[in-house]
Amino acid sequence: MASKILxxxxxxxxxxxxxxxxxxxxxxxxxxxxxxxxxxxxxxxxSFGLNNVKISGSLTYGxxxxxxAYAKTPLYRAxxxxxxxxxxxxxxxxxxxxxxxxxxxxxxxxxxxxxxxASASDTNSHIKVKLPANAxxxxxxxxxxxxxxxxxxxxxLAGGPTDFASGCNTDSDCVKVDKACCSxxxxxxxxxxxxxxxxxxLSCSSPQICPKFVTLPDYSAAECNGSTHKCELVKPADIxxxxxxxxxxxxxxxxxxxxxxxxxxxxxxxxxxCVQFCGGIAGITCHDSAQSCVDDPxxxxxxxxxxxxxxxxxx
Numbered sequence: 001m002a003s004k005i006l007x008x009x010x011x012x013x014x015x016x017x018x019x020x021x022x023x024x025x026x027x028x029x030x031x032x033x034x035x036x037x038x039x040x041x042x043x044x045x046x047s048f049g050l051n052n053v054k055i056s057g058s059l060t061y062g063x064x065x066x067x068x069a070y071a072k073t074p075l076y077r078a079x080x081x082x083x084x085x086x087x088x089x090x091x092x093x094x095x096x097x098x099x100x101x102x103x104x105x106x107x108x109x110x111x112x113x114x115x116x117x118a119s120a121s122d123t124n125s126h127i128k129v130k131l132p133a134n135a136x137x138x139x140x141x142x143x144x145x146x147x148x149x150x151x152x153x154x155x156x157l158a159g160g161p162t163d164f165a166s167g168c169n170t171d172s173d174c175v176k177v178d179k180a181c182c183s184x185x186x187x188x189x190x191x192x193x194x195x196x197x198x199x200x201x202l203s204c205s206s207p208q209i210c211p212k213f214v215t216l217p218d219y220s221a222a223e224c225n226g227s228t229h230k231c232e233l234v235k236p237a238d239i240x241x242x243x244x245x246x247x248x249x250x251x252x253x254x255x256x257x258x259x260x261x262x263x264x265x266x267x268x269x270x271x272x273x274c275v276q277f278c279g280g281i282a283g284i285t286c287h288d289s290a291q292s293c294v295d296d297p298x299x300x301x302x303x304x305x306x307x308x309x310x311x312x313x314x315x
Contacts, residue, residue, distance in 0.1 A: 043103070043111075045105075045108075045109055045110045045111055048076065048103075048105060048109040048140075048142060049109060051074070052074045052075045052076060053074060053075075053076040053077075053078045053140070053142060054074050054076065054077050054078065055078050055079075055080060056068050056077050056078060056079055057079050057080075058079060058080045058081065059079050059080070059081045059141070059155065059157045060081065060082070060157070061081075061089070061157060061158065061159055061160045062157070062158060063156075063157055064154055064155070064156040064157075065079060065154050065155040065156075066154070067152050067153070067154055068143075068152065068153055068154065068155070069150070069151075069152050070098065070143065070144065070145055070150060070151045070152065070153060071150050072144075072145070072148040072149075072150075075144055075148070076142050076143065076144050077142070077143050077144070077153075078105075078140045078141060078142045078143070079140070079141045079155050079157075080138060080139070080140055081138075081139055081140075081141065081157055082137040082138060082139070083131045083137060083139050084131065084137055084161065084201050084202075084203050085131055085132060085133035085134065085200045085201045085202075085203055086130060086131065086161065086162040086164075086197055086198070086200060086201035087130070087131045087159060087160060087161050087162065087201075088128075088129075088130050088131075088159050088160070088162055089104075089127075089128070089129060089130075089131065089157065089158065089159035089160075090126075090127070090128045090157075090158040090159050091104065091125070091126070091127045091128075091141055091155065091156065091157055091158075092118075092124065092125070092126050092155070092156040092158075093124060093125040093126075093141070093143055093153055093154070093155050093156075094124045094153060094154050094156075095124065095145075095151050095152060095153040095154075096152070097151050097152060098145045098146075098147075098149065098150075098151020098152070098153060099116075099117075099123045099145055099146040099147060099151075100123075100124060100125045100143050100144070100145060100146070100151070100153050101114075101115075101116045101125060101143070101144055101145070101146050102114065102115055102116075102125035102127060102141065102142065102143050103140075103141075103142040103143075104127055104129060104139060104140070104141060104142075105139065105140040105142055106131075106132075106134045106136070106138075106139055106140075107134060107135070107136035107137075107138040107139065107140075108134070108136075109140075112129060112131065112132065112139070113127045113129040114127070115127045116146065123146075125143070130162070133200045133203060134203070135203070135205075137203065141155055141157065143155065161201065162197070162201060164190040164191060164194045164197070164198045164201075165188075165189060165190050165191065165230045165231040165232070166191075166228075166229065166230050166231075167191055167229060167230075168191060168224035168225075168229055168230065168231050169224060169229065170224055171221075171222070171223050171224050171251055171252060172192070173191060173192055173224055173231070174189050174190070174191065174192060174222040174223060174224050174231035174232075175189070175190060175191075175192045175195065175222055175231075176188075176189055176220070176221070176222040176233065177189075177190055177195055177198060177199075180202065181202050181204035181205070181208055181210070182208065182210035182211065183210075184210060184211070184213060184214065184215045185215075186215065186218060187218050187220065187233060188233060189222035189223070189231035189232050189233045190222075190231055191231060217287065218233075219235070219236055219254060219256075219257075219287055220233040220234055220235050220236070220254075221233070221234055221236065221239060221251070221252075221253075221254040223239070223251050234251070236253065236254055236257050236274040236276065237273070237274065237288075239251050239253060239254075239273070239274045240271045240272075240273070241253050241259035241271060241272050241273065241274050242259040242261065242271050242272045250271050253274035254274070256276060256277055256284075257274040257275060257276050257277065258274070258275055258277055258313070259272045259273070259274055260272050260273060260274075260275050260298065260313070275313040275314060275315070276288075276291075276313065276314040277311055277312075277313065278293035278311070278312050278313065278314050279293045279309075279310060279311050279312040280309055280310070280311035280312075281309045286314035287314070288314065291314040291315055292314070292315060293312045293313070293314055294312050294313060294314075294315050295310060295312050295313075296310070296311060296312050296313045299311070
C-alpha cells in the first residue's frame with residue numbers, strides 16, 4: 001500500500017513538472033488566466049538602435065508603403081521620414097496576419113508616441129501626434145509583431161506641417177513674423193499667439209548663423225483674407241482700405257501710409273487705397289524708387305503758397 005501511495009505521489013510530481021515545462025515553453029509572450037495577451041510593449045528608448053532595427057525604406061507625407069515582411073530577427077522593422085517640430089502626423093499600420101505594435105521615434109531613438117491596438121476591436125496600430133522640436137528632421141516609424149511572430153504589414157503616413165495661417169476673422173488675428181530662422185529671408189503672416197510654435201517648427205540651429213546679405217525693407221502688412229480666413233502678407237499698394245461695403249474685406253493701412261479715395265473707381269463707400277506719406281519737415285522719401293513725392297491735394301497745405309514743409313504722397 002505504501003509503495004502504491006508513493007507511486008501515485010511520484011506520478012503527481014511528474015505531472016506538475018510537465019505542466020511547469022509546458023508553461024515555460026510558452027511563456028513568451030505572457031498571457032493572463034483567460035488566455036488574453038498581457039501588455040508587454042513598454043520598450044525603453046534604449047531598446048531601439050541600429051543593431052536591432054532593420055530600415056525597410058523611407059516615406060513622405062501622403063505615402064503608403066509596399067507590403068513588408070516581418071520576422072523577429074532583427075526584432076524591429078522601420079521606415080524613415082522627415083518631419084519638423086509642429087508637424088501633425090497620422091500613422092496607420094495594418095496587417096492581415098499579425099498584430100502590429102508601432103512606435104514613432106525621433107532621430108535620437110527617443111519615443112514620441114506608441115500604439116498597440118487602434119481600438120478594442122482592431123489590433124492594427126494607429127497614431128496621431130504633433131512632432132516635438134528636435135535638432136534633426138529624421139524620424140522613424142518602428143514596427144514589430146506583438147507576439148514576435150512572422151507577419152506582413154503596410155505603413156500609411158499622412159499629415160504635414162501645421163497650418164499656422166488658417167483660422168483668422170479680422171486683421172488683428174494676424175501678425176507678421178520672420179518666415180525663416182534668419183530675418184533677411186523675408187516675412188510671412190501667421191495667427192497671433194502662434195509665434196513661438198512657428199519659430200519652433202523652423203528647427204533653427206543654436207547659435208544661429210545667418211548669411212551676410214541685405215534685403216530691401218518689407219512694408220507689407222499682415223491681413224486676414226475675408227474669403228479664406230487665412231492670414232497673408234499684402235503690399236501697401238494692394239491693400240483695400242476703408243469703405244463701408246463688405247467691411248470684412250476692408251483693411252487698415254500700415255504705419256506711414258494713409259487711406260485715400262482719390263482716383264478712378266475709388267469712393268468712400270467701396271474703399272480706397274493706401275498711399276505713403278512723404279516729404280514734410282522730416283523729408284521722408286518714397287519707399288518705392290519708381291514713385292515720386294507729390295503734393296497731397298486733400299490737405300490745406302500748398303507748397304506753391306508758402307508751404308515749404310508740406311507733406312505729400314507717393315505716386
